[in-house]
Amino acid sequence: MLMLTIDRAKEALKKYFGYDRFRPMQEEIITNVLERKDTLVLMPTGGGKSVCYQIPAMVMPGVAIVVSPLIALMKDQVEGLVSNGIPAAFLNSSLSLDEQMMVEHQVRTEQIKLLYVSPEKLVSPQFMGFLRGLSISLFAIDEAHCISAWGHDFRPEYTQMALLKQTFPEVPVIALTATADKITRRDILSQLRLQQATQFVSSFDRPNLSLTVLPGQNRFKQILRFIESRQGQSGIIYCLSRKGTESLAKKLSAEGIIADYYHAGMSPTERDRVQESFIQDRIPIICATVAFGMGIDKSNVRWVMHYNMPKNIESYYQEIGRAGRDGVKADTVLFYSYADVMTLRDFLDDSGQKELQLNKLLRMQQYAEAKTCRRKMLLSYFGETLSENCGNCDVCANPPETFDGTLIAQKAMSAIARLADPKLNDLKKSISVATGMLIDILRGSSRVDLLQKGFDKIKTYGAGRDISYNDWQLYLQQMLHLGLVEIAYDQNNVVRLTEESWKILGNQSKVEFTKLSSIRETFQKATASPRKKSKKEELFDGLFELLRQTRAEIALQRNIPPYVVFSDATLEDMAKKRPVSIKDMMGISGVGEKKLKDFGNAFIGVIVKFIVQKAKQGYNIKGSTQLLTYELYQTGLSVKEIAQERKLNEKSIYTHLGALYEMGYNIDLFKYIEISDIELVKKAIIETGEREMVKPIFDYLEEKLDYYQISMAKAYINRHGIQ
Structure with missing residues (x-):
């Protein structure tokens, strides 16, 4: 049962x-x-x-x-x-x-x-x-x-x-x-x-999602390059604050990018308007707080970006999961900075589960700082082991190169040590500046407050002027990863040395840094312009875009979201297989009986038109020769005239017409054969058991019918069955 x-x-x-x-x-x-x-x-x-x-x-x-x-x-x-x-x-x-x-x-x-x-x-x-x-x-x-x-x-x-x-x-x-x-x-x-x-x-692995973490410097410039390389795609950018969503959306709009914002502080009417516009593909990009997304079943979100680091891996995993729900390739990008970590730690002060949430934040931070396969780390959090590197994260795609960064680290740590309050008589206990001031000291800045405090008098003032401010940020971030310095979150986020720091300062240990070129290469790959496409890719992309437009038109007519008509995965299958008949369309993943009835012919029509157009441009596409014949047949030309027009023999044209009839096209077979011909072929098939080859039928009938008549009779029988 x-x-x-x-x-x-x-x-x-x-x-x-x-x-x-x-x-x-x-x-x-x-x-x-x-x-x-x-x-x-x-x-x-x-x-x-x-x-x-x-x-x-x-x-x-x-x-x-x-x-x-x-x-x-x-x-x-x-x-x-x-x-x-x-x-x-x-x-x-x-x-x-x-x-x-x-x-x-x-x-x-x-x-x-x-x-x-x-x-x-x-x-x-x-x-x-x-x-x-x-x-x-x-x-x-x-x-x-x-x-x-x-x-x-x-x-x-x-x-x-x-x-x-x-x-x-x-x-x-x-x-x-x-x-x-x-x-x-x-x-x-x-x-x-x-x-x-x-x-x-189930496995938590979403292999269709790429995982990339980028440094949180010059975020807007990176976002622009990323979006420019993904024209027409739907995406979500998650921000930590309501103000951040509004500001980012306005900046994108000023660059000519269609974007809007969404957060819990908006009126229900406004939230509904934005959400509906996103669902209907009228607004491709939404800048949002985490209030956005849980209630959306939109399958064709092609990328998710985190402008700020999420508070835990559960939230991060759920939010990136809003991309690629249809199983098609999708991208995720996380911008990471210590400023976000500090902000999130401040939020936890009001939490009733501070210790638990702090541990979760630490795991999220470790993920963002990973130098090994990110998917392995992500899956291990949920108790799952990935035996091999995923090959679809930034670390796998661009394994970091390292170099001896001991001297750079010593310059920073020496500056930290010399900034300690001399009244405490213990350089290990307290320091007085945050990372921004530390970098300015190392670079020899002339900012007023730095000079007023006499920081220009220490020995390491200007010792790192050959390194840019942004590069110093990245090096200090790595030092933090390695436990060479720590942030005193409860003391205005000042930088402190650790026990390990003194080993480095005493030349008892070396420091290995990731080359900044490796980090930048990750960014370049994430935002790279697409390479020149092959002819096969051009055909696929061209048809996919036409199918996407058709989907949008149908969705608008019916007032339903485009992905409800068909998912991107289904359109990709159509663009790959190019179905030109109802039978072909039934083999497309995601096309059920009702959708076949409601939308099948509309999409078949687009595909047929595309194939014919490309065939005339010289593309060799499977099945195009029959469709070119059908186009001429619809104009009322005879078989002989079609053959002359196409520079083919008449036998080929008859074969095309039979194949088209079998696929369900409107061909008047009885212009070429009689009912009695069909009955003869039926009898021959039953007697010989031959359903594929024409010659055995031709021989059995002792040449009473021509090859083309047998082919057309077989097309009728294949379409309607032997009664």
Whole structure:
């Protein structure tokens, strides 16, 4: 019985989503849910979590209740499901009373298979009463980390959902999250009262995401170069402050880049406007605080950038996960500076979990400072081991070169030591300047406050004037990484020496620095202009852009997000395979039955037109010769005239017309053959068992029909079958 249900699940996957097979772990999770077992799923953003409850909802009797934290997220997911032919709806405050009553009626009359609600709605007495009158297939708790105080996005209203198991003990619960450590996972199970839940922890690896960390100097110039090399792509730039989002968006706009900002201080109307414009691809770039993104199911975000360092790896991982949800290549960039670390530490002073959050910040800092494969570090945080370097992060792409930096380090440390307060009589205990002043001293600056304090009198004043201010920042950053200096965060962020410093000053140890050229090369690669494309790449990119434009036009007509029509991954598959018939289009990943019916012909038309145009320009594209024949056939030319026009023999033209008819094109075969010809060929196929070759049929019929007549009769039979 279960195997039959799994088969039905696979059929549903193809019918509604257009995929031939499940992604890793999806089938096991779905099997567990179909067995009516409670389930906890930890799967990265873009890993296919939603399918793990959407497919069971379609094959199990009753309605699935999905708890989702944000109205925008519900709207996006329901739009996507409906476009796939899945009966889904949501209940939240955005609906009028009449609309809510209509949805409730549809649920009661079993017209809806998935109903999305907020946690507040779910636990209200009135709604719980409504649920008791339904046949419920399952409860799905999305963004389940919100239930845990240990999670990075705790929501108190989630904690009331223990009611589900108490009220509906027989209904399976599936809790899903993209980011939860072991403590958070245990807390989720405890809070939901899931005693015997099966846990599925998927790989956190998102190999389609490139990982790059750049120094936080001249950020705006780097951002401009990055965006210029990615024209037309959707991206998000996360900033630490509301003011930062507004400032950056205005600067980008002043450079002619279409961008806007989003933060929690805006009115709901303004936030909705910006979010909707981003979803609809009207605004490609959003500068945002972390308030933006959780409620967006947009699959074609091609890059995510962090203008400032996030407070922990969980947040970072979830935010970069908003790029490349469709599985297509996407880029992530993190700008890193100690100023951000200091700001985040200040924020932690108001935290009720200061020690825990400080440790998480330290891990984030270590990731940003890594000189080994970043993906290995990222995955190890979530308890996963990567056996080989990923090859898709800045460290792997540009392994750092090192040099003996002992003299440079000694100059800086000597200056720090000489700046110590002489009254303390202990050079190891206290110093009096932050990094900016230290660099100015090393470079021999004439700033007034430096001279007033007499810092120009120390021996190392000007000892590093041959090194630029920006380079000194990078060297001091490396010294901090290596533990050669430390920042006294509780004393106005002044720089201190460490025990290791004195070993270097005493020539007992050497310092190995990463060459700054290696760091700059990473930046250059991240923002490099694309190389000259091959003809194959030009064909792919040209068709992909036409398909993208077609998608945008359809989305505008239907008032739905473009990615709801088809994802970038599906458009890429079309651009690669160039389907020119309904049968071909059925083989494209992500094209289900309803989307094939709704959009198939529109996209096939664009592809055919593109192939014909390129064929006339001299490109050799598979299948183009039949399409060129079809273009002439549509003008009313005879087979002989088409052959003359194309400089081909008539036999080839007949073959083209037969192939086109078989693919579903509007060809009048009966201008060339009779019904009786088809019957003769049917009989010959049955008698000889030959369905591919023409000559055995020709011989069997003792030359009663010409080769072209047999080919056309076979095309008719292949299209309609032998009756």
